[in-house]
Amino acid sequence: MTSESSALISGRGLVKRFGDFVAVDGIDFEVEPGEAFGFLGPNGAGKTSTMRMIGCVSPVSEGSLEIFGLDPAHEGRTIRSRIGVVPQLDQLDNDLTVFENLTIYARYFDIPRAEAGRRAAELLDFVQLTERADDRVDPLSGGQKRRVSIARSLISQPELLLLDEPTTGLDPQARHVLWDRLYQLKEKGATLVLTTHFMDEAEQLCDRLVVMDAGQIVAEGSPRSLIEHYSTREVLEMRFGRGRNEEHIDDLSEVGERVEVLPDRALVYAADGEAALVALHDRGVIPESALVRRSSLEDVFLRLTGRTLVD
Numbered sequence: 001m002t003s004e005s006s007a008l009i010s011g012r013g014l015v016k017r018f019g020d021f022v023a024v025d026g027i028d029f030e031v032e033p034g035e036a037f038g039f040l041g042p043n044g045a046g047k048t049s050t051m052r053m054i055g056c057v058s059p060v061s062e063g064s065l066e067i068f069g070l071d072p073a074h075e076g077r078t079i080r081s082r083i084g085v086v087p088q089l090d091q092l093d094n095d096l097t098v099f100e101n102l103t104i105y106a107r108y109f110d111i112p113r114a115e116a117g118r119r120a121a122e123l124l125d126f127v128q129l130t131e132r133a134d135d136r137v138d139p140l141s142g143g144q145k146r147r148v149s150i151a152r153s154l155i156s157q158p159e160l161l162l163l164d165e166p167t168t169g170l171d172p173q174a175r176h177v178l179w180d181r182l183y184q185l186k187e188k189g190a191t192l193v194l195t196t197h198f199m200d201e202a203e204q205l206c207d208r209l210v211v212m213d214a215g216q217i218v219a220e221g222s223p224r225s226l227i228e229h230y231s232t233r234e235v236l237e238m239r240f241g242r243g244r245n246e247e248h249i250d251d252l253s254e255v256g257e258r259v260e261v262l263p264d265r266a267l268v269y270a271a272d273g274e275a276a277l278v279a280l281h282d283r284g285v286i287p288e289s290a291l292v293r294r295s296s297l298e299d300v301f302l303r304l305t306g307r308t309l310v311d
Contacts, residue, residue: 006032006033007030007031007032007066008031008032008033008035008067008068008159008160008191009029009030009031009037009054009065009066009067009160009193010029010030010031010064010065010066011027011028011029011030011050011063011064011065011066012028012063012064012065013026013027013028013062013063013064014026014027014028014029014050014053014060014062014063014064014065015060015061015062015063016046016049016050016053016058016060016061017061017062022215023046023049023215024046024049024050024053024215025046025214025215025216026062026063026216027046027050027210027212027215027216027217028217029210029217029220031191031193032191033191034186034189034190034191035191035192035207035208036182036186036191036192036194036205036206036207036208037191037192037193037194037206037207037208037209038193038194038195038196038202038205038206038208038209038210039051039193039194039195039196039209039210039212040195040196040197040199040202040206040209040210040211040212040297040301041195041197041211041212041213041305042197042213042305043197044214045212045213045214045215045305046212046214046215046216047164047195047212048088048164048165048195050195050212051162051164051193051195053065053072054067054072054162054193055080055083055085055162056072056076056079056080056083059072059073060072060073067079067083067160068082068159068160081109081156082158082159082160083158083159083160083161083162084153084154084155084156084158084160084161084162085153085161085162085164086146086149086150086153086161086162086163086164086166087149087164088164088165088168090145090146090148090149091149092137092145092148092149092152093137094136094137094138095136095138096136096137097133097134097135097136097137098124098129098132098133098134098135098136098137098140098148099117099120099121099124099133099134101137101148101152102116102119102120102123102124102148102151102152102155103116103117103120105152105155106119106120106155106156109155109156111155111156116155119155119157120133120151120155121133123151123152123154123155124151126151126154126181126184127147127148127150127151127181128147128177128181129144129147129148129151132144141174142169142170142171142174143170143171143173143174143175143177143178144174146166146167146170146174146178147177147178147181150163150166150178150181150182154185159191160191160193161185161190161191161192161193162193162194163182163192163193163194163195164194164195165195165196165197166178166182166194166196166201167179167196167198167201175201179201179204179205182205183204183205186205192205194206199296199297199298199301200296200297202223202297203223203296203297206222206223207222208220208221208222209221209222209223209226211226211300211301211304211305213304213305218304218305219300219304223297226297226300227295227296227297227299227300230299230300230303230304231269231295231296231299231300231303232256232257232258232269232270232271232295233270233271233272233294233295234269234270234271234272234273234292234293234294234295235267235268235269235270235273235292235293235294235295235299236256236267236268236269236270236273236276236277236290236291236292237265237266237267237290237291237292237293238265238266238267238268238277238287238288238289238290238291239264239265239266239287239288239289239290240266240287240288241288242263242264245261245262245263245264245265245266246261248266248285249261251280251283251285252266252268252280252285254279254283255268255270255275255276255279255280256268256269256270256276257269257270257271266287269295269299273292273293274292277290277292
């Protein structure tokens with residue numbers, strides 16, 4: 001089966017069931033060549049299940065899915081040969097060196113030994129791990145192991161790179177190094193598809209994303225367009241003291257477009273946070289502390305998916 005669509009990936013009415021449980025519930029999406037596309041959502045939203053279907057390691061329960069215009073049900077082997085995968089948990093061989101992890105993996109793609117060595121050296125330079133090439137994987141830091149996983153996924157020169165929660169468990173420095181490497185891949189024209197529940201990561205890396213919740217897509221667009229549609233330009237965060245935030249709901253609602261009262265603080269969503277604060281002061285409403293910040297993707301995410309923890 002071939003498709004006339006220009007999309008690299010196309011899903012229509014895509015469903016994934018595990019027995020009676022519906023992990024992915026009839027989603028539609030497309031990923032264009034050269035795009036950095038994200039699946040954003042809380043734990044259990046269906047992100048990883050969707051990625052496994054795209055990676056041709058989990059069959060589609062219902063609906064249609066095409067990658068490179070091919071049907072994974074019948075041409076999964078061909079599709080897998082053209083994609084690179086960075087799984088949620090690193091699957092490196094701790095008993096091998098960093099260099100050997102890349103060159104031995106290259107054998108799965110029938111890459112000649114000399115060419116595999118050349119590519120491995122180039123990729124280790126790209127992820128800034130040349131000096132660790134002869135070291136075993138086991139003592140590497142989490143961030144270094146993640147970079148080895150990315151280098152290994154690129155050994156076959158894939159047309160599409162799938163990254164499942166690429167920076168989970170990494171410290172801020174390691175995350176930023178990884179973002180820089182992924183941004184460079186994007187600049188070179190690579191197509192990236194990633195899952196994440198980090199809002200700043202989605203804003204940094206994604207041209208476009210979908211927000212998933214309970215197996216469904218609840219919003220789609222660029223990070224900026226989602227913020228403009230579902231939030232305001234600024235957010236005024238205030239603290240009146242625990243248990244006292246709700247006392248000021250009426251006053252707060254008069255100075256903003258939307259108010260959210262949490263146990264520890266009150267949020268006023270407004271076009272001008274400073275003006276909202278001045279208006280409250282004029283009313284004699286003086287918080288213990290106040291902060292004006294720009295609205296973020298996190299505000300969108302929490303509005304769409306709620307603030308209840310998902311196990």
